[in-house]
Amino acid sequence: MKTFHCDACDALAFFENVRCMTCSESLAFVPAVMDICTVRPNDQSAEPGQFTSGDEKVSGQVFRPCRNAADHEICNWVLAADDPHEYCESCRLTRTIPDLSVPGNLQLLQKMETAKRRLTFTLMSLGLPVFGKDVDPVRGQVYEFKVDLSAEGGEPVLTGHDEGVITMNLAEADDAERERRRQKLNEPYRTLIGHFRHEVGHYYWDLLVQESKWSEACRAMFGDEREDYEEALKKHYENGAPADWPNNFVSSYATMHPWEDWAETWAHYLHIVDTLETAAACGFALMPSRVNEPSLSLIDEDEPSASVFDVMIDRWIALTYALNSLNRSLGHPDAYPFVLTPPVIEKLRFVHDVIADAATSNGQHGEVIETLEEAATA
Known part of the structure; x- marks a missing residue:
């Protein structure tokens, strides 16, 4: 996730903030610009609870809070004042x-x-x-x-x-x-965001892969999803994962059924892109000591033809090595306790291709993909 700043004082803000910790301005997330903006009561409106913003990106626009903010104080997103919905x-x-x-x-x-x-x-x-x-x-x-x-x-x-x-x-x-x-x-x-990423992976398989141009290639990569799911589930919990599962799967649960392999891989792809974007936005420069070690080296700046995905994986391996090493230095378990083998990386590449194609078909390019493309051509 990118970093956010208060547009009044330029102090750093978190995605969940409702107030700037430096200047005390009220903050809200504006989906239209995908950014945290200051919000102030709209003195020109007869309608109570409406806001304007000092952020020039949304200058002149009027907003109102999500009902979950008004009723329960559990949301910091806003809607356009004329939006017919109650919720963000x-x-x-x-x-x-x-x-x-x-x-x-x-x-x-x-x-x-x-x-x-x-x-x-x-x-x-x-x-x-x-x-x-x-x-x-x-x-x-x-x-x-x-x-x-x-x-x-x-x-x-x-x-x-x-x-x-x-x-x-x-x-x-x-x-x-x-x-x-x-x-x-x-x-x-096992994390809450991990559950969300896994389950939404099933949803996007239905939306983007099932009976699409990707379906046969997906079966070749992950297996035939027409395999009986209930039987596969029973077998998995009775016998466990195959002993050699780390060679071809990102987790033991991914071995249960092709659908679960896809969802686990999808979740890990979201782990990767979100964490890499956060690291880049925070100014992390990963410089592993053994730069000639393939598993730790970043993208070779002399190879401008390297794909966006290859850049992602090179930098992810370096980043997780650093994260896990820092955690071990503090006596904590690994932050990312997984090994990405070549077969798993190819599955991640497939998910990347499906998402990039969907974004293009959706008439968008995706801010995260653009950020990674900039890194690939740096």
Whole structure:
């Protein structure tokens, strides 16, 4: 994710900020310009709760807060004053929320929506189509955040995807509960944003790959998705992953079924592009000591023909080496506990090609892809 600045004092701001910590100006995210902007009450309007901004990018425009900001203070995105929707572009993708009268649920919902806004920002930055079932009941995406009541005799809630409906167990927003599940399932990595990235990968497989020009190539790369899913799931949990899975898959769960291999690879692609953009925006210059070591070297500046994807992978390997080394120096587990083998890299390349093609077809190029292209030709 790129860095943000207060347009009043130029201080750094986080994506979630509602106020500048330096000059105390109110801040909000404006999707139309994909940026954090200052907002001030619109004194010229008879309508209460409307804002204008001192940011020249949106000079003269009038905004109002997302209803989730007005009602629950859990959103910092705004809408155009004349937008017919009550909720912002991210919040209106949510269809089901938990009972907020139950203590703790509002805080967990806030974590869910915060992670979803980060995901939505990345999808929009990549130039991918982002629309809800209110726009297209068949092809749109929608989120349902539910409480697992199985301990009380109710139905369990399984995080998953089904025809554009992404269901998230609210417990995944509880750090302690998520860590308990991570250890129980012997997973090296389990995060809330990781769940969102994985499940939306299933959605984009339906939207971009199924019965498209990519379908046969996808089967050749990931396997035949027509394989019985329930049988594959049963087999995976009875027998586990093959012993040699690290040679060809990014995670053991990816071995379960071609759909899961795609979704896991998609999630890792989003991990890569978002983290690399953040590192670049923060001015990181990765200079590994052993520059002649292929696994650590950055892109060769004498090779201008290198593809955007090749630049990404070279810099990602260098960045994760640094991140993991820093974590180990502090006594923490690896920040990115995965190994990208050549077969996994080719799967990531396939996801990259599908996304780039979708952005072009969507009439966009994608800010993230543009940033990476600039790096490739630097």
